[in-house]
Amino acid sequence: MAFEGLTERLQKAMEKLRRKPKVTEADLRETMREIRLALLEADVNFKVVKDFVKKVREEAAGAEVLKGLNPAQQIVKIVNDQLTELMGEEAVPLNRAAHIPTVIMMVGLQGAGKTTTAGKLALRLKNEDHARPMFIAADVYRPAAITQLQQVADQIDVPVFEKGTDVDPVEIVREGMEVAKQNHNDYVIIDTAGRLQIDEQLMDELVNIKQLVNPDEILLVIDAMTGQNAVNTAQGFDDKLDITGVVLTKLDGDTRGGAAMSIRAVTGKPIKFVGEGEKMEDLDVFHPDRMASRILG
Ligand code: GDP
Numbered sequence: 001m002a003f004e005g006l007t008e009r010l011q012k013a014m015e016k017l018r019r020k021p022k023v024t025e026a027d028l029r030e031t032m033r034e035i036r037l038a039l040l041e042a043d044v045n046f047k048v049v050k051d052f053v054k055k056v057r058e059e060a061a062g063a064e065v066l067k068g069l070n071p072a073q074q075i076v077k078i079v080n081d082q083l084t085e086l087m088g089e090e091a092v093p094l095n096r097a098a099h100i101p102t103v104i105m106m107v108g109l110q111g112a113g114k115t116t117t118a119g120k121l122a123l124r125l126k127n128e129d130h131a132r133p134m135f136i137a138a139d140v141y142r143p144a145a146i147t148q149l150q151q152v153a154d155q156i157d158v159p160v161f162e163k164g165t166d167v168d169p170v171e172i173v174r175e176g177m178e179v180a181k182q183n184h185n186d187y188v189i190i191d192t193a194g195r196l197q198i199d200e201q202l203m204d205e206l207v208n209i210k211q212l213v214n215p216d217e218i219l220l221v222i223d224a225m226t227g228q229n230a231v232n233t234a235q236g237f238d239d240k241l242d243i244t245g246v247v248l249t250k251l252d253g254d255t256r257g258g259a260a261m262s263i264r265a266v267t268g269k270p271i272k273f274v275g276e277g278e279k280m281e282d283l284d285v286f287h288p289d290r291m292a293s294r295i296l297g
Contacts, residue, residue, distance in 0.1 A: 002224070003257040007297035009038035014076050023071040031075065032057055043227040043258025048086070048265045056082050080292050086261055087288035092270035095216040095244060100186040101134075103177075103213050107206055107241065108221035109233060110194035113249035113275055115145065117221050118189050119152035120275065120283035121247075125187055126156065133187035136176035137162035138169040138209065141193050149191050156280055159183075169193065170208045177213060190215070198236040206241055218243045219272065222259060224250050230259035231266050238267045249275035252282070260291060 013034035020027055032053050039049045059078045065071045096102050104121065106114045118135060125131035135153055137160055139145035146162050153160045161176035173190060180188045192209065195202050210218065220243045222230045230248075237243055246263055251274045263271060271286040 002251050002253065002255045003042070003295050003297075004254060006038055006042040006257050007295060009041070010035065010079070010295070011297055013038065014072060014079075017075060018072040020072075023066055025066065028057075028060060028066065028071075028075075035079065039258075039261070042256040042261070045228065045231050045258065045262035045266055048262045051265070052082060052086060076296070080296055083261070083292035083295060084289045086265055087286075087291055088264045088270050089288055091285050091287045092245065092272055094272060097216045100184065101177075101180050101188045102186065102217070103188045103190070103215040104217040104219060105190045105192060105206075105209065105213070105215040106219055106221060107192050107237060107243070108194055109198070109223070110196055112194065112221045112223045113247075114194055114221045115149050115152055115191055116278065117219075117247050117249060117273070117275055117283065118149070118191050119156055119158075120280050121219075121273070122153075122158045122187070122189055123156045123280045124283055126158070129186075131186050132184070133158050133189055134176070134180045134183065134185040135160045136173055136180075136188060136190045138172050138176075138190050139193040140165040140167065140169050140172070145191070145193070152280070159185075169205055170212055173209050173212055188213075198233065203237075203240045210241060215244075217245060219245050219247050220269075221247045221249060222263070224248045224255040224257070224259045224274075225253050227256065227258055231262045234259075234263050234267050234269070238269060243267070243269055245270050245272035247271070247273045247275060247283075248286070252276040257295065261295075264288075 013031050017031050036053045065074045106118050108114045122133040137146045137149050161179050163172045220237050274284050274286050276282045
């Protein structure tokens with residue numbers, strides 16, 4: 001289960017504090033040490049951990065926790081509030097264009113879940129907004145990618161614009177946008193190519209697509225299971241593309257959770273959705289406060 005180790009360790013640290021008849025400065029220091037280790041072990045970025053612990057300590061000092069009636073309970077509340085703040089405070093909705101179509105560009109490393117998430121998002125838009133989305137298949141490097149997008153699209157009854165694998169992706173996107181405009185699609189979701197790692201050529205291509213369509217959303221799809229790498233990946237994509245949001249996938253797996261807690265702090269970009277399974281329905285809006293409660297257990 002996601003966050004299992006982290007939740008357990010945080011709970012243990014709090015429980016220890018609760019059992020003390022009187023909480024001293026030294027107890028508080030020990031609790032902070034345990035929180036720090038728990039976060040580091042969960043693959044939270046070390047700088048994020050450092051800032052987080054510092055903030056919790058400051059809040060605890062400011063609230064004069066040790067003088068209060070129930071120090072342990074207060075610490076739990078402070079940790080909960082700080083976790084929420086760390087992950088962005090409020091859910092951030094999808095950007096929408098003033099005039100249709102809203103253009104959403106999906107980017108991310110190969111296998112992160114781009115195509116699956118594109119499908120999940122389209123289904124969500126159909127169900128919630130009665131939207132008429134269209135996909136553009138802009139991954140021309142793997143023939144299987146187009147087939148896969150087509151399969152996803154068939155499941156949710158969404159049209160795909162594709163030109164096979166012999167046409168330049170930027171040209172495909174240009175033509176696809178024309179078709180979407182003619183058909184009055186209100187959303188265009190562009191499935192771009194991924195690689196195993198960030199490379200210059202891919203980034204240049206994505207930048208060219210971005211410049212052509214000026215997307216309302218550039219959603220970076222990140223596999224939550226990739227730990228510290230998730231943060232490096234996010235930073236790499238954001239530096240080049242100035243992404244507008246993140247979708248964290250595979251939170252149904254046993255991720256230790258570091259990505260969920262680090263990405264917002266490191267990139268300043270919000271996590272907008274989380275993927276919690278392989279089915280088209282398995283996409284949820286990311287709520288920082290609910291995630292904080294889930295982590296604390
Ligand atoms: P892409 O290469 O980025 O387009 O990635 P895909 O969409 O092909 O996804 C790669 C694999 O991850 C597929 O087997 C998906 O079913 C799976 N996947 C995607 N999102 C999730 C998720 O939220 N949870 C789980 N368990 N699997 C996912």
